[in-house]
Amino acid sequence: MRLFLSSYRFGAHADRFVELAGGPGPVAVIANAADAWPVRARESAVVSDLVPLRRLGFAPTEVDLRDFAGRSDALARLLSRFPTVWVRGGNTFVLRAQLARSGADVVLGELVRSGVLFYAGYSAGACVAAPTLTGVECADDPGEVAEACGVPARWDGLGFVDHAIVPHCLPGPDGRPDATNPGAEAVRMRERCRAAGVRSVLLTDDQAIVMAAGAAAVL
Numbered sequence: 001m002r003l004f005l006s007s008y009r010f011g012a013h014a015d016r017f018v019e020l021a022g023g024p025g026p027v028a029v030i031a032n033a034a035d036a037w038p039v040r041a042r043e044s045a046v047v048s049d050l051v052p053l054r055r056l057g058f059a060p061t062e063v064d065l066r067d068f069a070g071r072s073d074a075l076a077r078l079l080s081r082f083p084t085v086w087v088r089g090g091n092t093f094v095l096r097a098q099l100a101r102s103g104a105d106v107v108l109g110e111l112v113r114s115g116v117l118f119y120a121g122y123s124a125g126a127c128v129a130a131p132t133l134t135g136v137e138c139a140d141d142p143g144e145v146a147e148a149c150g151v152p153a154r155w156d157g158l159g160f161v162d163h164a165i166v167p168h169c170l171p172g173p174d175g176r177p178d179a180t181n182p183g184a185e186a187v188r189m190r191e192r193c194r195a196a197g198v199r200s201v202l203l204t205d206d207q208a209i210v211m212a213a214g215a216a217a218v219l
Contacts, residue, residue: 002118003160003216005126006208007167008089009052013208013219017056020212021084021118024057028082032065032098033090033124036148049088060086065102072103079107079117089123089167093142096128096157097149105158112160119160123167126209129160134196136164138188161209161216164193164200177202 004017018024029049034042046062053060061082068075079085085108087095099105111117121129127136133155142153169186172178177186182202193200201209201218208219 001113001115001160001211001214003112003129003211004118004120004208005129005161005165005210006120006122007126007169007203008205009049009122011208011219012206013210014056016208016210016219017120020210021058021120025059025084026082027053027058027060028063028079028085029053029060030063030065030085030087030095030104030125031090033088033092033095035066035098036091036094036144045088045090049086053086058084065098065104068102068104070101070103072107075102075104076107076111079104079111082117084118084120087119087121087125087128089125091140091144092124092127092133092136093140093145093153094148095124096133096154097145097151099128099158100154101149101151109158126165126167126203128157130157130164131159131162132164132196132198133157134164134198135166135189135192135200138192139185161211162199164189164198165209166190166193166200166202167205169202169204171204171206175204175206177204177207
């Protein structure tokens with residue numbers, strides 16, 4: 001299983017992302033974390049991810065999960081053609097709901113765990129890789145799910161990693177998350193996880209969690 005889970009896009013590790021992807025090539029871009037946003041804002045969000053990927057030499061294509069509600073077989077056939085999937089930020093609960101409505105949670109689980117597909121995600125795209133979304137409610141509103149997706153919010157994640165991810169932390173002098181003041185939102189997320197007995201890993205916008213060959217590291 002290959003993972004690249006960051007706080008913001010490539011962080012300071014675009015080279016590692018390219019390496020894990022096996023070099024530039026086709027990329028499926030999932031932007032459904034932005035589905036609760038106004039249409040133009042969502043369109044701009046998609047473009048803002050396609051451009052950096054193209055600059056690295058990749059050929060990104062948006063795969064809109066809204067087009068695959070109840071059509072998981074078709075989605076599986078499409079995603080199996082890509083070596084890499086890129087899951088952008090937004091509202092983690094909205095993203096999780098759209099993953100479930102389309103069956104992408106199951107499809108991604110099979111393709112990623114089998115090593116067929118390299119999973120890269122940032123912010124919401126990273127948070128949803130956790131076993132639970134506990135703590136995410138301190139940053140994202142689960143109430144947006146009903147209007148955007150027509151289903152209740154879900155609190156389970158994809159379970160690619162065994163801990164929660166707290167993104168967008170303020171860095172300390174060493175460049176890692178400030179242990180005493182990672183930011184008000186990060187503190188709330190960390191404390192909510194701690195109260196629920198969920199281990200969390202904090203990331204600054206320069207950092208990423210990478211997994212390859214069964215070994216994980218925070219860069």
